[in-house]
Amino acid sequence: MKTKPSFTANKLHLAVISAISAATIFTAQPVFANEDVDPGEDFPIEDIEVIKITGRLRTSASAATEERREQINVADIMGSEQISRTGDSDAAAALRRVTGLTLKDGKFIYVRGLGERYSSTSLNGAKVPSPDPTRNVVPLDMFPASIIESLAVQKSASASKPAAFGGGHVDIRTKAIPADFFFNASISGRYNTNDSNDTYTYNGGGDDWMGKDDGTRAMPNSIGNTVSQFGGISPVDIVTGSGGAIDFATAQKMNRDLALEMNRDMAIKTEDTTPGYSGNIAIGDRWDITEDVIFGALSAVSYKRQSDNYTKTDIELDGDANSMQVENAKDIVGTDSIVQMSGMLNLGLELGYDHKIKTYTTYLRDTSDDVSVAIEETIDTIGEPNALQVYSIDYEERTLISNQIEGQHFFEFLWDSEFNWMFSDARSERYAPNELSYTYNVVLDDSNQQLSRALNTQDAPKYVYSRLEDDSTNYKWDYTLPVEFDSAIVKFTAGYEYYERTRESNATRLAFDVGLSPTDPNGAILSEDFDKIFSDKNIDDDTLDIELKDASTDTEDYVAAEKNDAAFLMIDADFDDVWRVYAGVRYEDFRRTTLPITPEGEISDEGGRYELTDYVIAEDDWFPSMTVTWKQTDTTQWRFGASKTIVRPDLREVSPVRFQDPVTGFDFFGNPELESSAINNFDARWEYYSDEGNNFSIGAFYKDVAAPIEPIQRISEAGRQLKFYNAESGFVYGMETEFLQKLDFIGGEDSFWNEFFIVGNLTLGDSEIEIKPNGEIDPTNETRRMTGHSKWVANFQLSYDADNEMHAATLVYNVFGERIAYGGRGGLDDVYEKPFHSLDFTYSFFPTESVSLKFKAKNLLNAKTEYDQQDTLVYAKDPGQEFSLQFSYKY
Numbered sequence: 001m002k003t004k005p006s007f008t009a010n011k012l013h014l015a016v017i018s019a020i021s022a023a024t025i026f027t028a029q030p031v032f033a034n035e036d037v038d039p040g041e042d043f044p045i046e047d048i049e050v051i052k053i054t055g056r057l058r059t060s061a062s063a064a065t066e067e068r069r070e071q072i073n074v075a076d077i078m079g080s081e082q083i084s085r086t087g088d089s090d091a092a093a094a095l096r097r098v099t100g101l102t103l104k105d106g107k108f109i110y111v112r113g114l115g116e117r118y119s120s121t122s123l124n125g126a127k128v129p130s131p132d133p134t135r136n137v138v139p140l141d142m143f144p145a146s147i148i149e150s151l152a153v154q155k156s157a158s159a160s161k162p163a164a165f166g167g168g169h170v171d172i173r174t175k176a177i178p179a180d181f182f183f184n185a186s187i188s189g190r191y192n193t194n195d196s197n198d199t200y201t202y203n204g205g206g207d208d209w210m211g212k213d214d215g216t217r218a219m220p221n222s223i224g225n226t227v228s229q230f231g232g233i234s235p236v237d238i239v240t241g242s243g244g245a246i247d248f249a250t251a252q253k254m255n256r257d258l259a260l261e262m263n264r265d266m267a268i269k270t271e272d273t274t275p276g277y278s279g280n281i282a283i284g285d286r287w288d289i290t291e292d293v294i295f296g297a298l299s300a301v302s303y304k305r306q307s308d309n310y311t312k313t314d315i316e317l318d319g320d321a322n323s324m325q326v327e328n329a330k331d332i333v334g335t336d337s338i339v340q341m342s343g344m345l346n347l348g349l350e351l352g353y354d355h356k357i358k359t360y361t362t363y364l365r366d367t368s369d370d371v372s373v374a375i376e377e378t379i380d381t382i383g384e385p386n387a388l389q390v391y392s393i394d395y396e397e398r399t400l401i402s403n404q405i406e407g408q409h410f411f412e413f414l415w416d417s418e419f420n421w422m423f424s425d426a427r428s429e430r431y432a433p434n435e436l437s438y439t440y441n442v443v444l445d446d447s448n449q450q451l452s453r454a455l456n457t458q459d460a461p462k463y464v465y466s467r468l469e470d471d472s473t474n475y476k477w478d479y480t481l482p483v484e485f486d487s488a489i490v491k492f493t494a495g496y497e498y499y500e501r502t503r504e505s506n507a508t509r510l511a512f513d514v515g516l517s518p519t520d521p522n523g524a525i526l527s528e529d530f531d532k533i534f535s536d537k538n539i540d541d542d543t544l545d546i547e548l549k550d551a552s553t554d555t556e557d558y559v560a561a562e563k564n565d566a567a568f569l570m571i572d573a574d575f576d577d578v579w580r581v582y583a584g585v586r587y588e589d590f591r592r593t594t595l596p597i598t599p600e601g602e603i604s605d606e607g608g609r610y611e612l613t614d615y616v617i618a619e620d621d622w623f624p625s626m627t628v629t630w631k632q633t634d635t636t637q638w639r640f641g642a643s644k645t646i647v648r649p650d651l652r653e654v655s656p657v658r659f660q661d662p663v664t665g666f667d668f669f670g671n672p673e674l675e676s677s678a679i680n681n682f683d684a685r686w687e688y689y690s691d692e693g694n695n696f697s698i699g700a701f702y703k704d705v706a707a708p709i710e711p712i713q714r715i716s717e718a719g720r721q722l723k724f725y726n727a728e729s730g731f732v733y734g735m736e737t738e739f740l741q742k743l744d745f746i747g748g749e750d751s752f753w754n755e756f757f758i759v760g761n762l763t764l765g766d767s768e769i770e771i772k773p774n775g776e777i778d779p780t781n782e783t784r785r786m787t788g789h790s791k792w793v794a795n796f797q798l799s800y801d802a803d804n805e806m807h808a809a810t811l812v813y814n815v816f817g818e819r820i821a822y823g824g825r826g827g828l829d830d831v832y833e834k835p836f837h838s839l840d841f842t843y844s845f846f847p848t849e850s851v852s853l854k855f856k857a858k859n860l861l862n863a864k865t866e867y868d869q870q871d872t873l874v875y876a877k878d879p880g881q882e883f884s885l886q887f888s889y890k891y
Contacts, residue, residue, distance in 0.1 A: 072572060072582040072627055074156040074639055074683045074699065080175075083145050084854075091148060091172055092140035096838075097795050098153050099738045099761035101168075102816045109140060111155065111167030112701060112734060112765065115788040117709060118166025118647055124173055124360050126404050126424035127162065127499055129470035138428075140170070142366045142400060146186075146280040146302045147344050149173045155701070156627060156683045157643035159568035159584025160478065160495060163623040165645040166679055166703070174360060177296035177348040181285040181891075188854075188886035190276035193862075194309040194878070198270035200335040200371040202393060209305065211339030211367030217395060217434030219465040219508060220261035226254070233258055233510075234549050252547075259512065259539050259548040262463065266436055267529040268371055268391050273335075276306025286348075296348040304340040308879075309333075312372075315874040318379070320827025324870055327379050330390070334372025341365040354410040362402045370394040375448070389440040389453060391530070395432060402426040421477040428470045435464040438530055455526040455533055457514045462551050466507035473500045478568075493570040493584075503560045503651055506597070511551035514544060552599055556658055560651040562592035580629040589620040590648065594655040594670075606656050614672050617654070621646070627683075635690055639699075641683040649674040649709055653724045668711065669723040677726070680704040685736075698737040701765075705730040708769055710787055712777045713825040722822060725777065727769040730786055734765020759797040766791055771823070780824040790817040806846050814838040821867050821875075831874060834866040850890055858882040 068077045076098045088094040096103040101111055108116040121138045122128070130138045152171040154161065161169055205216035226233050230241030235251035246254075284298030311333050318327035343363040350356050376388040406422040438461035440453040455461075478495030512534065514526075525533055525544060538544050570584035593616045596604040605611065625643035632638060652659060655670040685699030708730035711722040738761035744754040767786040771779045785791075793816045800809040815837045824830045839860040845853045859881045867875035 069637070069687065069689055071154075072580065072629070073154050073158050074627070074641055074685055076153045076155070078151045078153075080145070080149055083148060083151070088145060090141045090145055091143040091151060091170075094145060094148075095140065095151060095153070095170065096814055097797070097812065098151075099736050099763060099793075099795070101153065102790055102793050102819075109170060110788050110790075111153065111170075112703075112732065112736075112763070114167035114703075114732060114767075114786065117650065120162060120164055120169045122169065122171045123362060123402050123426075124404055125171060125406075126402070126422060126426070127472060127474045128400060128402050128424075128426040129428040129472045129501060129503075138400070139366070139398070140172075142340075142364045142398065143172055144280075144302045144304070144340065144342050146282070147174050147300055147342055147362070149175045156641040157623070157625045157645050157681060158582070158627075159570050159586040159623070159625055160493070162497075162499070162564070162566070163586055163588050163621075163645050164648055165643075166647045166677075166705075174344055174362060175282065175284075175298055175300060175346065177298055177346060177358070178284040178286060182283070183891040184282045184888065185280065185890075186886055186888035187279045188277065188884050190278070190306055190882060190884040192276075192306075192308065192880045192882045194311075194880035195273040195275060195307075197273065197309045197333075199273040199307045199309060199337070200268055200270055200333070200373065201337065202268050202371060203265045204369065204395075208337075208369070209339065211341055211365050211397060213395070213397065213431075213433050217263060219433065219463075219510075220258070222261050223258055223510070226258060232550065234547065255548055256539055256546065259534075259546055260536060262510070262534075262548065263434060264534040265531050266393060266434075267531040268373060268393070273307055273309060276304070278302070278304035278306075278340075292352045294348075294350040296350075298344070298346045300342075300344045302340070302342045304338070306338055308336045308338065310336065310880075311878050313873065313876040314374075315872065317828055317869055317872065317874060318826075321829065321870065322827075324828065324872075325379065326382060328376065329382065330374045330376045332372050332374040334370060334392075337369040337371070339365075339367045354412065356408045358406050360402070360404040362400070364398075364400040366398045368394070368396055368398075375442075375444075385443050385445070385451075387442050387444055388456065389442045389450075391436075391438050391440075393434070393436045395434055397431045398429070399431075400426065400428045416482055418480045419477070420480075421475075423475040424473070426472050426474070430466075430468040432464065432466045435466070437462055453527055455514065457526070460511040460513050460549075460551070461530070461534075463510045464507060465510075466505075466556075468503065468505040470501065470503045472502075474498070487576045488573055490571060490573040493568075493572070495568050495570075497564075497566040497568070499562075499564045499566075501560075501562050503558075505559075505652070505657075506557040507552075509551040509556075511549055513547040513549050515546075550599075557597035558594055558652070558655040558657050559597065560592070560594040560655065562590070562651070564591075565589045578631050580631070582625075582627045582629075584625050586623045586625070587620070588623065590617070592617045592648075592651070592654075594651050594672075596655050596657050604656075610656070610672055615654070617648070617676075619676065636686065636688050639683065639685045639687070641681070643681045645679045645681060647677040647679060647705075647709070649676065649724065653709070667721045669721065671724045674709060674724055675707050675726050677708050678706040692742060694739075694741050696737075696739045696741075698735065700733075700735050702733040703731060705732070705769075708786065710769065710771065710823070712771065712779060712823055723776065725771070727771045730767065730769035732765060732767035732786060732789065734763055736763045737761065755802055756798065756800050759795075759799065761793075761795050763793040764791065765789075778825050780827055781830060784823065784830060785820055787820050787822065790819045792817040808844040808846075810842045812840050812842075814840075818868075824869065829870050831867050831869040834868055836865060837861050837863045852888045852890075854886040854888065856882075856884045856886070 068075055078094060078098060083094045092103055092109060095101050095109050101109050103109060109119055110116065111119050121140070128138055150173045152173065154169045157165045205214035207214040223233060226238070230238045232238070232241065233255060235248055235255050238251035238254055239246055239248055280300065280302040282298070282300035284296070286294060286296035288294055314330040314332065315326055316328040317324055319325050345361045347359045348356065372392045374390040376390050381387055402424065403426070404422065404424040407420065409419045411417050411419070439456040439459045441456050442453040443451045445451055476495060476497035478493050480491050480493045482489060482491045525538060539546055566586055566588045568584060568586040570582065573581045595615055596606070598604045603612065623644050623646070627639060627641040630638040653670050654672050654674050656672055657670055659668050680703070682702045683699065685697055687695070687697040689695045706729060707726040709724055710727050712725050713722055740759045741757060742754070743756040743758065744751065746753040767789040768783060769786050771782050773779060773782070795814050797810060797812045800807070802808065815835050818832045818834055821831045821833045841857045841860060843855045859879060862881055865877045865879065866873060
């Protein structure tokens, strides 16, 4: 049985620190902080104006385009009005509208065909930790659209941003301080076509409506106490650990008492589905305290609760292209019950015109309670009446708390120089207190109706209790000195950035080892529901032979820490408003250690395979970047960029521990031998911006990736297992084009078509990696595309803004080309995710300036997520069609 150590001040924690040769890692007290701000950016209290013009939503799209035009880098901007127009409810869904971006698993963004590992995320300019144990980046579905001011996607590197940059950097900007008092409130209801099915559920806790377990699912304290006293929970452990003072019968009784402490009221049932709903409230104001002192505040809260019913198919193939066979097949029905809560408090203080301080506090909670029932057939039972009925409950709470403070200072007496600073403290957590799975052997008739069932005692019911805590500290400063020449203005910027992160991840697996007793020789009890089988009576009076045991098999716990010191220099030169040249260099000194922990709480050497130094990464390098912009005319400009960046393996990828991907269900294994991937990036783009607000751009990019990191199937008899490896080499290239065009040219400015405009983008490209077989992997295709890369991505939007400002509507279409979900092995082809054709519609009605109604319809084509291998459908999920109606009031 595992002993869960505390890693706050013990010897193990000190080993982590010494391993990376860094100062003591501390947990900072929460403070308020914000992003690294463009030195030319005005304080939000002053730069937000109340503008009322015809076609305001079209104008907001043009405003975001104008911000992109003035960037020194290749970038794309999406404002809050654009997000509202497309009807997307969170940052992840909204970002798939941006050129070259695709959405993976509803949470993660692929930029230019590169997986989420090649993207980085910041909140108001500050790095934040991820609560997802299986991904490097923050799941972007955690950020509700109601708190987002804009989304900025930087696609070419700059020295002021971290060098861990591949496809792009996403900065989520939350709402800014208002110019005047405002109050906004909205409430919406949601219906999905899958709601006609029953919801799968079980008896949870009293606080489930808040997305928080009230302790019902928590592991009993008595188990931890028993482990501390006897070293384990099995009767043998108790007898051995007692020094012979306890006999075996007494130890058995103690073990059964522990079993009685477990939450066994976990029988899965069905009930009518309740339509989802959500609500948002935001309020803000500013106060002129004195003539030179201005204070502003904004607060917002949001809440969403819904049940997503689904059906899935999951098939595992074996053999090769010539002798393929189905190894395992599952038909799954289930419900993912979701509760999302967010809160935000932003403050701003302006001292005169030259000094501004802002704070941003953000709290996010995203709880998923996924309940499913699967009929599983193996190679031995396919075509037979026998099958397995697998019940699963996967409950997890993800939280993120971020506190940020920043300052902007202008010194006129120091040659108009500027000094900016930022400090951020953030904490994320994933808490999964009671993941449960249990299996019945069932007999089905010809129509797949159940004839009989009995609990599968060979596959014991398993409980998993896991927690991940991730803390980070991020601060930086920069100083800019402008120098004016006859025909040029040159800004010299120097800065420093520090990032520190610590993580603890642990899991405990317990199981009921069940056998028949003489009082139930025919096993009739095993046909009953889970809570009836494991009732107090059956456990207490020995009706069943039950033992609670430790079911942990592989090392799953680890602790990790990393530090990154960075310094940067930049030059931004504008020559007569025709040529703009940016050049910068960034130096990073990066240190990291990830230590696997044994069940006894010691650092694992994986059977003598690794030493402590093998778990340590220490690397430093220089990362240059350059962008040249030529303003060809008042309406056209060219951009050319080149940079060197790096993508480092994530914490869990370099620790030799097992973890399960919640999306695919695959077992993943880390690899301490992973190397960082150096990337050479090249960009070119031509942009056109008309005086009427239309725009068009076309660009090209190329990335040369050294030793790209890929998840690859291992040679294993235990089902699908993936491990991270460095490929030999890789590259990705492509072209991007996008446009915004009003349709008044069809009939003139006074025609009906003046109220319409279209927005679209298209990305075409390809990629390639080289993977060589070794003793653990046998890839079918040694040369193939990168995992997750689509050869094409397209977005198209047709929008309508009524001249009387009372109506607005948008029809938006998104699709991506097929992409590799994971590589095939042993002669079987790679597994491809098929294109998903997304067609959504949004209509808004504004009867007054204060009231609005919005109708949204999603997935009108009723598309499904599908994976294909060897022309065989191996995975499918039906998300259904969704309809919602929102009422909003603003003052």
